[in-house]
Amino acid sequence: MGKRLFWILTGVLSCLVLTVGALNIMKFAKAGTNRFENTKLVVYEGPKSLRDATPEDLKAANEQQRDIALLHCTDTKVTVNGTELYVYDTNVNHSRTWNSSYLPALSRTPITYFDFEGVVRITVTVPDRALDSVKISPLSYGIKPKIDKAAHTVSFLIDTPDSYTVTFDDSPARALHIFANPLEKEEDIPDPEDDKVIYIGPGEWDIDSISLESGQTLYIAGGAVVHSDISANFVKNVRVCGRGIIDGSGYKGWAGKTAYIPLKFDFTQDCSVEGVIVTNPNAWCLQGYATTGFRVDNVKIISCRPNGDGITLQSCKNAVVTNCFVRSWDDSLVVKNYADSSENITFRHMRLWTDLAQSMEIGYETNKGSRENSTLSHVTFEDICVLNGFHKPVISIHNADDALVSDIVFKDITVENLRTGSGDGAELPYFVDIAVVSNGNWSTTRERGQIRDITIENVTVLDGAQVGSRIAGYDETHTVSGVHFKNVTVLGKKIKSLEDGGFKVKDGTFSDITFE
Amino acid sequence: MKRIITLVILALIFIAGTGTLVFVPVKEKEEMKAGSLKVVAAPAQEQAMEHPYFKVEAFEPVIPSGTNVALTAKVTANNMGAGFVPKKAIDDKLTTYYEGAPGEFPNELTLDLKDVYSVHAVKLLLCPDAVWAKRVQTIEILAGTEEGALKTVVAKADYEFDPKTGNERVIEFPAENMRFVMIRFYANTGAVGGQAAEVRIYAD
Numbered sequence: 001m002g003k004r005l006f007w008i009l010t011g012v013l014s015c016l017v018l019t020v021g022a023l024n025i026m027k028f029a030k031a032g033t034n035r036f037e038n039t040k041l042v043v044y045e046g047p048k049s050l051r052d053a054t055p056e057d058l059k060a061a062n063e064q065q066r067d068i069a070l071l072h073c074t075d076t077k078v079t080v081n082g083t084e085l086y087v088y089d090t091n092v093n094h095s096r097t098w099n100s101s102y103l104p105a106l107s108r109t110p111i112t113y114f115d116f117e118g119v120v121r122i123t124v125t126v127p128d129r130a131l132d133s134v135k136i137s138p139l140s141y142g143i144k145p146k147i148d149k150a151a152h153t154v155s156f157l158i159d160t161p162d163s164y165t166v167t168f169d170d171s172p173a174r175a176l177h178i179f180a181n182p183l184e185k186e187e188d189i190p191d192p193e194d195d196k197v198i199y200i201g202p203g204e205w206d207i208d209s210i211s212l213e214s215g216q217t218l219y220i221a222g223g224a225v226v227h228s229d230i231s232a233n234f235v236k237n238v239r240v241c242g243r244g245i246i247d248g249s250g251y252k253g254w255a256g257k258t259a260y261i262p263l264k265f266d267f268t269q270d271c272s273v274e275g276v277i278v279t280n281p282n283a284w285c286l287q288g289y290a291t292t293g294f295r296v297d298n299v300k301i302i303s304c305r306p307n308g309d310g311i312t313l314q315s316c317k318n319a320v321v322t323n324c325f326v327r328s329w330d331d332s333l334v335v336k337n338y339a340d341s342s343e344n345i346t347f348r349h350m351r352l353w354t355d356l357a358q359s360m361e362i363g364y365e366t367n368k369g370s371r372e373n374s375t376l377s378h379v380t381f382e383d384i385c386v387l388n389g390f391h392k393p394v395i396s397i398h399n400a401d402d403a404l405v406s407d408i409v410f411k412d413i414t415v416e417n418l419r420t421g422s423g424d425g426a427e428l429p430y431f432v433d434i435a436v437v438s439n440g441n442w443s444t445t446r447e448r449g450q451i452r453d454i455t456i457e458n459v460t461v462l463d464g465a466q467v468g469s470r471i472a473g474y475d476e477t478h479t480v481s482g483v484h485f486k487n488v489t490v491l492g493k494k495i496k497s498l499e500d501g502g503f504k505v506k507d508g509t510f511s512d513i514t515f516e
Numbered sequence: 517m518k519r520i521i522t523l524v525i526l527a528l529i530f531i532a533g534t535g536t537l538v539f540v541p542v543k544e545k546e547e548m549k550a551g552s553l554k555v556v557a558a559p560a561q562e563q564a565m566e567h568p569y570f571k572v573e574a575f576e577p578v579i580p581s582g583t584n585v586a587l588t589a590k591v592t593a594n595n596m597g598a599g600f601v602p603k604k605a606i607d608d609k610l611t612t613y614y615e616g617a618p619g620e621f622p623n624e625l626t627l628d629l630k631d632v633y634s635v636h637a638v639k640l641l642l643c644p645d646a647v648w649a650k651r652v653q654t655i656e657i658l659a660g661t662e663e664g665a666l667k668t669v670v671a672k673a674d675y676e677f678d679p680k681t682g683n684e685r686v687i688e689f690p691a692e693n694m695r696f697v698m699i700r701f702y703a704n705t706g707a708v709g710g711q712a713a714e715v716r717i718y719a720d
Contacts, residue, residue, distance in 0.1 A: 006519045006522075006523070009523050010522065010523065010526065013523065013526035013527060013530060014526060016530045017526060017529050017530050017533060020530055020533035020534050020537060021533055023533075023537050024533055024536055024537055027537060027542055028542060030542050030544055031542045031543070031544070032545065033544055033545065034544065034545040034546070034547050034549075035544045035545065035546045036545075036546055036547060036548050036549070036552075037549065039548060039549075039552055040552045040553075040554075041548065041552060041553045041554070042553075042554045042555075042556065043553070043554070043555050043556070044555075044556045044558075045555065045556060045557050045558035046558060047558055047561065048558050048559070048560060048561055048562075049561045049562055049563050049564060081546070081548050081553070082548075083553060083555070121546060198569050200567060201559075202556055202557065202558050202559060203558055203559045203561055203565055204561060204563075204564040204565065205564055205565050205566075205567050206564040206565070206566060207566070207567050207570050208570060208572075208645075208646040209645060209646040209647035210570070210646070211646060211647060211648075211649030211650070211679075212649075213649070213650070221556070222556055223556050223557075223558050227564060229647065231647060231649065233649050233706055233707075234651070234705055234706055234707070260647075267708075339618070
């Protein structure tokens with residue numbers, strides 16, 4: 001062997017040996033370290049008065065046929081770092097068709113929550129599941145759970161507070177929602193002795209409607225379940241916070257008559273809602289109407305009954321909604337004009353599961369109050385994970401009045417499962433739908449409006465059905481102009497043209513549509 | 517030969533190291549440090565509790581003497597919010613109400629009693645449900661026997677409406693003959709227009 005060749009080979013092998021050696025040192029240095037060294041954990045016992053769910057309770061039936069109360073779940077066990085969590089059994093709705101009797105069949109799903117920092121191991125035991133496949137959303141975390149089929153357990157680590165959903169065997173049935181909250185900061189927990197603070201501690205509470213006054217803080221502690229509806233009307237500096245649950249199962253479905261909105265903020269200034277969970281509302285869930293400076297953070301919503309919109313902002317200005325989870329039987333996030341114009345609204349870092357209607361919707365009502373020169377502008381949906389879009393478009397603008405809708409951004413959005421067009425969603429079988437329309441149910445103004453300057457950027461659809469999209473103005477003078485698609489990928493295919501995206505368009509009613 | 521042996525040894529060390537890296541598992545401990553777990557306990561209870569903050573003392577409504585002569589009145593308004601028609605102020609239901617047009621104060625609700633009565637009190641009611649939060653309405657009452665000649669019988673003043681006290685206000689004044697009664701709303705801290713679920717006018 002030549003000298004030169006020998007020294008080359010020696011050099012290469014030595015480098016490889018050193019590299020492997022260093023990696024082994026790093027690996028074995030971990031032996032003996034404690035994963036939970038820096039972990040802090042808060043778990044909340046559930047109310048002792050909540051009934052255990054029985055097999056009868058899990059049957060799909062409407063609210064007149066079975067009890068829809070929030071219950072203690074008995075078929076799903078969850079531990080975090082070995083400590084068992086209280087699991088609730090709440091109602092959801094798997095039907096994909098509007099029910100005109102206002103009595104759709106309701107199913108149930110388990111939810112649980114805790115607070116933490118550091119690293120935690122979550123172990124889920126589901127004796128009734130085959131566990132042929134398990135998916136942990138958001139998929140962006142890349143969590144590959146350990147599955148023990150014999151023991152019916154699923155185990156995985158998390159180190160980031162978020163809302164996680166465990167889907168079993170590729171079915172939405174009995175998916176587990178885990179709300180892993182950040183720890184409450186000491187300075188953020190209000191003083192129960194402060195006379196501006198209404199403190200609701202752990203346990204189950206029946207409270208007639210709660211109306212908050214300026215400067216008040218309503219704290220709903222972890223472990224609390226409050227059967228009530230909370231409103232703030234013409235007030236400022238109101239705060240609703242905590243970790244507990246606001247549950248509406250005691251109210252009959254609204255059937256178009258009386259809606260008991262769990263969180264209703266009308267004509268308010270600088271109010272906030274943080275950390276709480278909403279279950280079983282009798283209509284829509286969190287309403288802002290003519291607010292300024294509204295802030296919503298880490299709110300978790302699950303609705304199942306008709307008109308169960310998740311977060312609906314009507315004629316609001318300067319609203320910021322962040323870190324929320326919304327699973328809804330109607331629009332998950334929606335912005336409308338019911339009175340004056342809307343502007344400067346941001347939804348950021350959201351997790352959505354849309355059982356019915358649209359996931360991120362502007363409209364339909366864009367000038368219900370028939371104002372002069374109505375506008376709806378500068379609305380941003382950013383860093384959004386849509387776990388499931390089961391019914392109507394995931395990204396949509398339906399301008400059904402005479403408003404100018406402009407400067408709307410949909411950015412950094414991942415759709416994990418796109419199934420739009422199911423059930424009566426077949427009337428709008430689109431991924432993206434941007435349209436100026438006249439609608440018998442939702443239009444108020446005689447004139448039609450305009451849509452301008454829409455950005456759809458960094459949007460990826462990972463899985464689902466192949467569906468097209470739509471861009472349509474109303475006519476030659478009520479048009480859609482300036483829609484910019486950048487880096488949009490659907491089921492592995494980059495969308496670079498209207499043809500690529502299967503766009504249905506209305507000729508003569510749109511212009512300046514670009515793809516990058 | 518020595519060189520070959522050297523290379524073989526280096527290669528074997530590399531293979532062994534790679535094997536260890538890939539196939540030998542390292543188990544990190546998973547132990548919670550003392551004091552790092554907090555369990556928030558639930559209270560003992562068998563059914564949902566009432567919260568002391570929201571306990572409301574029973575309220576006895578105030579019923580002025582005399583007869584409510586408003587029920588058969590003809591009622592009109594200078595403006596109204598969509599759907600909040602003036603007739604709703606005398607339909608004997610507290611779940612329906614008149615509301616003035618948004619931002620168009622003063623809202624004037626006028627009742628024609630169809631006859632002249634000696635009136636000594638006006639009672640204004642809103643829905644008593646707790647969801648109707650406390651509010652203050654600024655109100656003046658005008659009256660007269662002829663529609664075009666109304667004069668102030670109760671000067672403009674603020675009236676608090678609170679569900680804890682039935683969400684009602686009784687406004688009493690020296691008895692006076694009148695056929696037309698106008699409730700004039702100047703402001704409402706709880707809505708965009710003046711509101712009245714019921715107007716009751718008491719006459720001897």
